[in-house]
Amino acid sequence: MAKNNEPKKSEEKSKIRRRTLTSVEQAHLWVACGGICSYRGCNKRLILTTDGVLTNGGIIAHIIGHAKNSARHEYMEEYEFTQDTLETPRNLMLMCYDHSKRIDDTHSKHLYPPNVLFEMKKEHEAWVESLTEEKKKKSIALIHKRLGGPITNIDYEGEAPYILLDAIENQEEFNNFSKEGWEEGKRVNEELYKRFNEKIREREANVAEVYPLSPIPLLIHMGFLLTDTVPLSVYQLERETGVWVSDHPNQQKEVELSFSANVNEEDELAVLVSVSGKVKTKSVREVLGDNFDSLSFEINDPGLKRVLYKQDVLYIQSKIKEEIEKLLQEQDYGKIHLFYAGPAGLAIELGRGVNPRMWGEVCIYQYNARETPRYQYALSI
Structure with missing residues (x-):
């Protein structure tokens, strides 16, 4: 049977x-x-x-x-x-x-x-x-997460802004903070940027979306590479909820930025950016000694959760770029040293604002409270 x-x-x-x-x-x-x-x-x-x-x-x-x-x-x-x-x-x-x-x-x-x-x-x-034609634009995502383990999906706050066709990523944790490690990090960034551009051309994407959570020097360098691409939306991970945010719900910036300059016609300029925490002049002197001019930027009440939204990020980035370039028109600096305490999204935007024809060499530092000095040179762009 x-x-x-x-x-x-x-x-x-x-x-x-x-x-x-x-x-x-x-x-x-x-x-x-x-x-x-x-x-x-x-x-x-x-x-x-x-x-x-x-x-x-x-x-x-x-x-x-x-x-x-x-x-x-x-x-x-x-x-x-x-x-x-x-x-x-x-x-x-x-x-x-x-x-x-x-x-x-x-x-x-x-x-x-x-x-x-x-x-x-x-x-x-x-x-x-x-959806409006703006939101029907085709997007490619760039996931740059080299701190902690990889993310498994992209949770977005509110309505997704574009049709996301594809993505490229680097989610291999970065833990080699030696000179050789940072150079390798730059090389990997350049390869990632190349793949990103190829994917944009292949998919005929109109826009791109960047999801960053990596060591700050690598993000500033990545932003520098991304300057000449399709229009970008850069996101910030809101750690408590685990979602990525960009535009502010009420379209208003929420921070004010103050700045001060100390110009003695030295050969090098230190730029101190205090957003997520306070960059102390004492920490900069541990690295550069006493012979440098400085531009210091600080938001009201710096803290880890202060800058999350696009309006705040672009306001801060444009102000920093404006004041640096204003000073560069008056002074001839051989190097600019960037000391940064801020969120990942703003780091990408700061990198995008670097004008190599005007700024010259920009030296970027990684903060580590357990090291002496606390700011260690990482890489230059």
């Missing part, structure tokens, strides 16, 4: 074999959802990393399940599907991993009958279609 049943089992399996989506269908799903999870209220970008390897993090979720014991399969005929037509974009949604599991989980799938999911899909795709 068992042998006689074997052909039937094989025949039954062949009937429910899934059709492979064409590349056009896959692209349609991605563009229709804007590269964002289709679950109502989720803004998760569908690019993630697994063990440090970038992948398309979108899970193709079935509204009406394919297998006979799968979620909502019993509704197949009611919604005018057949076993052969379930594998079509009309029955599919792109979701993040968490929500694709939630709608199919034994304990929660009863909360997601087909009408709820079809409506969710319709709402999300209509929202993507209604």
Whole structure:
């Protein structure tokens, strides 16, 4: 009897074999959802990393399940599907991993009958279609996270600003703070920048998004490299919530920047930037001695959580650039030494503001409270 049943089992399996989506269908799903999870209220970008390897993090979720014991399969005929037509974009949604599991989980799938999911899909795709041309721009992400372990996805605060097509990354932890280590870090940055530009051209991207969390000298150098690319949005990780933020909800800057200059017509200029913490003149003297001019910038009440939003970052960056270049028109400095205590996003923007034809050599320092001196020379741009 068992042998006689074997052909039937094989025949039954062949009937429910899934059709492979064409590349056009896959692209349609991605563009229709804007590269964002289709679950109502989720803004998760569908690019993630697994063990440090970038992948398309979108899970193709079935509204009406394919297998006979799968979620909502019993509704197949009611919604005018057949076993052969379930594998079509009309029955599919792109979701993040968490929500694709939630709608199919034994304990929660009863909360997601087909009408709820079809409506969710319709709402999300209509929202993507209604986006302004600005938000429909195609984006490439640059993930530069060399502190701590790799991030596995990009959680964005509020509505995602662009359709994210692809990403490149360097998430290998940086722990060699020797001269050779910093030089290797610059070389890796240059290779990453090259790949980033290639990806922009390959995907014909209009904009790019940068997610930085790395040692400050590497970020300033990376920003310097990124000066001549497509328009960038630079993000800041809000550590308490684990989401990346950019624009301020009320579009207003929240910080004020004061500055002071000490000019004695020395050959070198020290630039002190106090945003996340206070850069002390005493610490700079430990490195440079007494023979330097200085420009000191400080926000009101420096602290780790003060500067998170684009409006604040661009205000500070433009003011620092303006005052440095104003002084450079009056003085002829052989070197500029940058001592920085601030967030990662502003570090990228400071690097983008360096004008090599006017600034000359810029020496960048890494802070370590356990070292003497506390600021150690890292690299130059």
